[in-house]
Amino acid sequence: MKTCILIIEQEYSSLINKLFPPNSADEHFGFGFAGVSRHSEGFNILLRTFIFADHSCLEKQSGGFIRPKQEFIKYVWELAKNSDSALIDFHTHPFCSKGVSFSSIDDNSENKSFPMAVDYLGEGPHSSVVFGRDSLDARWYDPQAKIRKPIFGIKIIGNRLVTITPTSISRIRGKNNI
Numbered sequence: 001m002k003t004c005i006l007i008i009e010q011e012y013s014s015l016i017n018k019l020f021p022p023n024s025a026d027e028h029f030g031f032g033f034a035g036v037s038r039h040s041e042g043f044n045i046l047l048r049t050f051i052f053a054d055h056s057c058l059e060k061q062s063g064g065f066i067r068p069k070q071e072f073i074k075y076v077w078e079l080a081k082n083s084d085s086a087l088i089d090f091h092t093h094p095f096c097s098k099g100v101s102f103s104s105i106d107d108n109s110e111n112k113s114f115p116m117a118v119d120y121l122g123e124g125p126h127s128s129v130v131f132g133r134d135s136l137d138a139r140w141y142d143p144q145a146k147i148r149k150p151i152f153g154i155k156i157i158g159n160r161l162v163t164i165t166p167t168s169i170s171r172i173r174g175k176n177n178i
């Protein structure tokens, strides 16, 4: 299943600028609201809007940890429900450059948040992206199989179409020698 996330180039630049503010070694995150279309090999998940979680939305923040306030999560989920959107969770590992991947903390938190998102918002699919300074990894939740699956590529739509390959897919290709 070749499920991809599609982002307009200007939106992508603005999202990266917000998630990696200058002179900050802290983790940052935000939510994307997406529209979804199904195709024969998977889904296209198109980012419509990105909401950055600034200081006022956070309970805790450091270089290796971030926790949003519950009221911010509620607010975002309500907006997603009202706009019939799938959710994309974007966060950073600012200590990592190449080959970034999800941590066990990310796994544990998504073990809860993905099924909750399906219950509250519908099947989506909902997805998540983690950024290192020079790489990204991405995955989506298959509500039928109840497992996370790798996102095949992040497509940046500008004058040219640029596809960024997530770490998980690069590793699968490396193993299979494709």
Ligand SMILES: [Zn+2]
Pocket (backbone or CB within 6 Å): 091, 092, 093, 102, 103, 106, 130
């Ligand atoms: Zn993480």
